[in-house]
Amino acid sequence: MRGLGRVRRTLALLAMAVALAGCGRAVEQRGTDPQGGAAALPAVLVNDSLSVEDRCIACHRGVLDPRHKLDPQPLTTHPGRLLDIHSPLRFGCTSCHGGDGGAAGVRETHGACSSRLGFLVGDAAEIACGKCHLNEVELDGAPRLSHGRALLRRSHCDGCHEIGEAARSGQPGPDLAGIARRTNPSWLFRWLKNPRDYADNARMPRYQLEDRYVDALVGYLMTFRGEAPFDTTAFPPGDAERGKNLVRLSFCISCHAIEGKGGRDAIDLGRVGNKLTRGWMLRLLSDTHGADPSSPMPQYRFTPAQVADVAAYFREELTDPSFEGVEADSALDRLGAWWPDEARRVDVGRRLFKELRCGNCHAFPGGEGWIRVAPILSRLGEKKTSDLPWGTTRFARTLEDYVWRKVENPLVFATAPHRFKMPTYDFTPEEARDATIALLAQADLPVLPEAFVVRDSTDAALPLPGEFGRLVRRYRCLSCHSVNGIGHNISYDLGAEGSRAQRDWIYQYLKLPYTIRPILTVRMPIFNLTDEEARILADGIADSWRDARADSAGDFPAGPRELEAGRRLFERSGCRSCHQVGATGGYVGPSFTSGTPMARRLRRGWIVRWLQNPQAIKPDVLEPRYGFSEAEARALAAYLMTLGPTGEGSAR
Amino acid sequence: MNRARRWSAAAALLLAAASVLPGCGPRRGGRAEPARADSSFAAVTYRRDKSPEALSLARGRVLYDRYCAICHGEAGGGDGFNAYNVKAAFDVSPTAFTDSVTFGALREDTALAAIRDGGPAVGRSPAMPPWGHTLTAGEVVDVWAYIKALSRAAPGE
CATH class of the missing domain: 2.60.40.420 (Cupredoxins -  blue copper proteins)
Structure with missing residues (x-):
């Protein structure tokens, strides 16, 4: 009987030892902080699976204790909040900072390096993040x-x-087939010499070539004549003023900057008139994905007359006469005249094109495979x-x-x-x-x-079945939004949109987007969706992009007592500092009542989850986390859902 | 004499070469200034002159500009772009840290508690929300350090 008890005790001790070893074990407990508290640390940090055995905290006593914030090194607190999620007890110090954690002296620890990269401090310590975070592009804290x-x-x-x-991720540059019909030699010459002369957010790098070689490349590229020119007979001449208005209404500047205003994600349109022929503008705007299947741009529902108006605006107002010609670049004077004859020019261009591996980024006629x-x-x-x-x-x-x-x-x-x-x-x-x-x-x-390894999944494919999927692709929703991390982050993640917003509101918003947050500058374009398209999209979003936890969080009864508690919380928390209710309130967050009142926009369960931890849903949001309990969040959500257009709550 | 002249000629030649050589490099398009030859990667990733106080202040500034300036104003004058709306809704203005009388009456522990737990926790208006669940204890200290710096920098102090 007694033997059995001893075996059991030994087993329990063993299990404890295994558990400790798994999460980094503290070997020596002596020398802990005399003040105790959260900053108590062992003298040596050990994690066998990371080959860590660090004595750094023998000197760096205050790393975890904010009270040492203003103390000088080596006593000061670790800056930032990275240690909240990367406890030294688990990771040690040298996992991120390199150096030799087992050495005794300052010079030996900081100077000598166990890895070739050596001792990493300041911004350089972010190099070490890549050890575990293999490919995430947005890393909070780095x-x-x-x-x-x-x-x-x-x-x-x-x-x-x-x-x-x-x-x-595919070839980033456009297909060069038919480039001769899309642009003109002098634009191409200036672009190849320095793409950032044309637009400062051009993605193509600058090959530091002599003018005559640039000229040879232009000669070669202009042999890519493509198929028959695009038929433009269906398009009227167009009106620049109407085109300008349409560009403004469509919020093209959410992605493209025009005259210095707008997004930086797509190429600046300030000189688009210098670049594109009218035929190609018409084709691009009327059949965006036929002209460029990999384009992140949505397909707008413009009529031929509207397309012609936009092209007229581009040609009349977004053309910079000082960009082309000899005044801009004296080499343009000799364009096409650097070489004894055209055949030689094209031949040099072809060889250069191959040598520089332009085909690694661009498809081109007769293009060979991609070779790194x-x-x-x-x-x-x-x-x-x-x-x-x-x-x-x-x-x-x-x-x-x-x-x-x-x-x-x-x-x-x-x-x-x-x-x-x-x-x-x-x-x-x-x-x-x-x-x-x-x-x-x-x-x-x-x-x-x-x-320890964390991978990014933004390039994973999102299942988008049927007509809903076709519309999401047609309007390129994922060029700006993400869905559970898949897509892009110009706008917010739609992964829980079906649980966040009400179906009718989604439909209305898709038909006519408006600015929900007063301080936001980027806006959703107006796509002029048909009723049918908006309905399919709203249904698809409301049915498939949901969050089960938010859905179940809204499942609670709220009687007068809860509503009264919610009203008191609402008054005490100062919500109106940032949100408008009726005629008064701040302009930081969305209004609760004007436009579509929040009660007709959001779903109750999602508000409950949001109130408990807004940053968990939207990490960069300004709204403070109040630390509401579940019951408080429910009461407040229930009260907010009663706010009518003038701000009166039913609990009053 | 002769030797001295030869030396000075050589020095002039060297100087001329040094002033011409940088121009020989490839043309740089649209660049402000390239990395200096005497700088190093260590120098652009780590600033040794940053004391803990300066780091705390810098961090506090980022946080203040992000969370506080909307109401309290970028310079701490209580005149952020949302201050008017707060006054209309609550009939109090955001505290002006640049006002020596107001700021002088503010005790450090009260201020820290107000940042952490909101206005009502220190008997003030609910217009000031609690940040203790959003910012860490260290970040609250950083913000307060920056607010103190703003009040010191105020004109007339």
């Missing part, structure tokens, strides 16, 4: 890395380099500095410095002109720093246990 990853993605480095785990010719960057962090081609430069010889300089100016290490084919993205030193952090963040990818 702004530099997030920005760098966005830059890499936007720059499509993966066209020529192998990078990380990211799958290649540039060095593999997936495990850049493992490169030795002595192996890098430093040329004759005298910069600090670290891997970080090499990558930073190279990204900032790809020719900086070139010993002879054109020794390197890499184009420049004209990054500022700060952008180059962020891109460098993102590139180095791919180091040591496969060595971590799977339990």
Whole structure:
């Protein structure tokens, strides 16, 4: 009997030991903070699965205690709130900061490095985030890395380099077939010389070519004549004033900037008249996805007369006469005259086109397969500095410095002109720093246990069946919105929209979008949906994009007692500081009553969930989290649902 | 004499070369300023001159601009763009940190409690919501540090 008890006790102890080992165990308990509290830490942080055994907190005593915030190093609190979700008890210090956590002296710990990247502090520590967060583009708490990853993605480095785990997302550049019918040689010359001369948010990099080679490329590209020209006979001449009005009403500037105002995600339209022929403008606007199947732009429901009006506006008002001609670039004077004859020009252009691997980003007639010719960057962090081609430069010889300089100016290490084919993205030193952090963040990818790895799923496919799916694709909803993380983040995630908003309101909003939040600048375009289309979309959203927890949260009775409690909470919480109710209230959040009252827009269960933790639903929202209990959130939600157009609640 | 002249000629030549050489590089389009040769990656990712006070203040500024300035104003004058609406709805104006009388009457623990638990917790208007569930304890300290800096920077102080 007694033996059995001992066995049981031993088993329990063993189980405890296993559990502790799993989440990072604290070996030595001595030397904890004399003040105790939340900041109590063991002297050594150990996690075998991460090969961590860190003594850093022997000196850095205050890392977890906000009371040490203003103390000098090494006592000060860890900045930011990353340790809230990455407890040193689990991850140690060197997982993120590198260095040698087992060493005793300051120089040995900070100077000597167990990894090739060495000791990472400040922004450079974000390099380590990439060890676990393999490919997420938006990482809360790692702004530099997030920005760098966005830059890499936007720059499509993966066209020529192998990078990380990211799958290649198709060819980013437009199909070049028929380019001769879409634009003109002098625009093409200026674009190829420096795309950012045309639009400062151009995505194509700048190949630092001599004028005569640019000219040869123009000659070659202008041989891509494509099929017969687009039939424009069905289109009237168009009226620029009407076109301008239509562009304004359609909220094109949510994505495209015009004269300095608007979104930066799509190319600036300020000089679109210099670029596109009228025929191509008409084709693009009337058959957007036929002209460019991979375009993120929605298909608008313009009539031929409206399309002609927009084209007229582009040609008459969005053409910059100073952009073309010899005044803009004296080399344009010799356009087509750099080479002895046209055949030679085209031939040089063809060879250059192949050598620069333009086909890695653009489809073109007779295009060959895609071949990555540039060095593999997936495990850049493992490169030795002595192996890098430093040329004759005298910069600090670290891997970080090499990558930073190279990204900032790809020719900086070139010993002879054109020794390197890499184009420049004209990054500022700060952008180059962020891109460098993102590139180095791919180091040591496969060595971590799977339990620590976090992957991004924004490129996953969303099941979009039937007519609903066809409309979501036609109007490219996912070019701005995401659905449970799949899609883009220009606007908010629609994954729970069916649980958030009422079906009738979704229908009305799709028919005529309006600004719900007074301080928002980006707006949903007006698509002129037919009643049938709006109904199918509203039904699809209301039926398939739901959140079960929000749905069940609304399932509660609310009597006069709850409503009265809700009213008191409403008064005590100062909701009207930010929200309008009737005639008074702030202009920060959406009005509760004007336009469509919230009671006819939102669903009760979703409000309950929102009130309990708004940031869990929308991380960047300004609304404070009040810490309401379930009962309080229910009472308040029930009261809010009674607010009529003038702000009177039924509980009054 | 001769030797000195030869040296100065060599120095002039070197100087001329140094001033011409940077112009030899490839043309840079639309760039403000490239990374300086004497800078380093470490220098652009870590600033050693940042004391804990400066870091706290910088963090407080970001938080203040994001959450507080809408009502209390960017400079802390109690004149954010939403201040008028708050006055209309609650008949109180957001506290002006730049007003030495108002600010002088504010005790540190009251202020911290107001940020954390909202106006009603310290006997003031509910127009001030509680931020203790949104900001961490450390961030509340940061915000308060920045507010103190705003009041010190106010004209007439």
